[in-house]
Amino acid sequence: MSTAPISGTDVHGDRELRDRLGGIMALAHVNTFHPNAFVWPQAVTPENLEYLSVVAYGDPGHEREAIAYVVKELAQLAEIERHVSATMALILSEMPLHPGLGELSEGYELHHALSCFAAEELHHANTFFRYVREISGFEPRLPDSRFGERLSVFQQDDHPWVKLIALCASAYVGESVITVFERRTDRLDPDRRYFVTRLLHLHGLDEARHIKVDHIVMRELYSRLSTEQRARTRELLTAIETLNSRLADDFTTLIGKLTGVDIAEVPAYRMQMAITRSFAERLFDDDGNPRTADELLNDELRQLIHDFSGAEHVHTPRRGDLPAPRTDI
Numbered sequence: 655m656s657t658a659p660i661s662g663t664d665v666h667g668d669r670e671l672r673d674r675l676g677g678i679m680a681l682a683h684v685n686t687f688h689p690n691a692f693v694w695p696q697a698v699t700p701e702n703l704e705y706l707s708v709v710a711y712g713d714p715g716h717e718r719e720a721i722a723y724v725v726k727e728l729a730q731l732a733e734i735e736r737h738v739s740a741t742m743a744l745i746l747s748e749m750p751l752h753p754g755l756g757e758l759s760e761g762y763e764l765h766h767a768l769s770c771f772a773a774e775e776l777h778h779a780n781t782f783f784r785y786v787r788e789i790s791g792f793e794p795r796l797p798d799s800r801f802g803e804r805l806s807v808f809q810q811d812d813h814p815w816v817k818l819i820a821l822c823a824s825a826y827v828g829e830s831v832i833t834v835f836e837r838r839t840d841r842l843d844p845d846r847r848y849f850v851t852r853l854l855h856l857h858g859l860d861e862a863r864h865i866k867v868d869h870i871v872m873r874e875l876y877s878r879l880s881t882e883q884r885a886r887t888r889e890l891l892t893a894i895e896t897l898n899s900r901l902a903d904d905f906t907t908l909i910g911k912l913t914g915v916d917i918a919e920v921p922a923y924r925m926q927m928a929i930t931r932s933f934a935e936r937l938f939d940d941d942g943n944p945r946t947a948d949e950l951l952n953d954e955l956r957q958l959i960h961d962f963s964g965a966e967h968v969h970t971p972r973r974g975d976l977p978a979p980r981t982d983i
Contacts, residue, residue: 668757671874675763678866682770685859689781697788697849705848706789709839710922722915723923724850725786729794730905731828732782734898737801738825739775741808742768745821749814759814767867768818774860785853792912796904800897807893815875816883820890822871823944824898827933829861829868830947830968834929835922836861837963865969872944884942895934925962929955 696702703717710720746768749759758764786794808817836854843851879887906917917923936950947968951959960966 672761672763675767679767687856687860702849719915722913723920725790726905726909728782729786732779733799735775735779737804739772742772745817816887820887822868824894826868831930834963837965841964
């Protein structure tokens, strides 16, 4: 089962997907996120810390609790992004060993897109860890990040497409939720005066590409799986989500001990969890096919997102990109 080629591979479909992937990554070197892009002392000015309270509570005066919440969420996210980077590199290394992947695997575009994805996730982790250290003054490290457990999920004898789809689907919910938060900070701070607004905006330049890659992987590659492979993908996805949930509990306990803050009492956390649960529960339709974050919205969830971020959507319409650099100067 695990090493059999995916059924229904379409060479012409592969050519189209290669073109789409090439287009997604065309300006990855321009619209990208790097820790050197930030003036780090600005992160801890009183104005910027007060703004964290506005983001998390709706008004100033809750800086201590807001900092604890942001540290918990971004430290946890940084750890997961490091795991995504490592496991995606593992999948990339296994792809040449499996027959029958077709032109999509043999061409450059998918390898390039996934390599950029993995490298950018590592930059995100690096930057978020620096940010949480700056605003908290401590090191939010777990004694065990559960990486060994996560790695074992991807060391099973499964087809690379099965692993890749499970990985992208597991990351997709978190990417969609942080996009909602990015829209909230942009709405509160349209001129991007505050550090965290700029942080999330620049992070979103990479995430916009990752999300488009996710859409291709979750829709196009998933449609090629056999019934048995689809079931196995869902098994891996469940295992990854379970580890993510345990890691979240670990960070909640750690930050609670370090700060004395009950993260569950922060309004933004409660909103975040409501959106996250809804996205996760509705990610697959009644026929078992993955949906995009905008496709899964119902009236209740759309209203929830609007009340929090002012937006009627998650990933559409498309984000405006920066132009390519001039070559005539």
